[in-house]
Amino acid sequence: MQGKEEALMSLTMTIVMLISGWLAVATAMLWGVLRITRRHHRHPVQSAPVAKTGQPAAHPATAH
Template identity: 60%
Template sequence: MSLTMAILLLLGMWLSVAAAMLWGVLRIVRRHTHPHHLPPQALAKAQPLRRARRHAGAH
């Protein structure tokens, strides 16, 4: 294997690893961000209402 081929192979592997890491980070960031571009009314409708907990024996 020539030196040029080894350098190109190393560069290609580095780019593929960098792209995979970037894809993973963007996927995590997308999952953990809240939609700030929606109006407050839309956010209120999107969240389910929480019901009060009923404890055992309480009427």
Template identity: 65%
Template sequence: MSLTMAILMLVGMWLSVAAAMLWGVLRIVRRHAHPHHLPPQALVKPQPVRRARRHAGAH
């Protein structure tokens, strides 16, 4: 393998690793980003509905 080919492969691998890292960071940022176009009330999660507990043997 010539020196030119080794350098080109090194640069190509570096670019592929950099692209993978950028993709991962953008994916994490997109998942944790808060939407700025919604009012603050819309960001509050609704509370789950609490149901009455049924005990074993009670009909």
């Protein structure tokens, strides 16, 4: 009977492990989101200036 009690996990330990696992996942997700937002905040994307020409950008469609 004593070996059977050692093999089972107590309800308290199960709840503590569930909460600690949830906190670990939440912390990892928060760290990832903060890392992404920090990276995008430091390096803003600037579009290249478009050279203006006298010609239209698209060619007219031809019908066959």
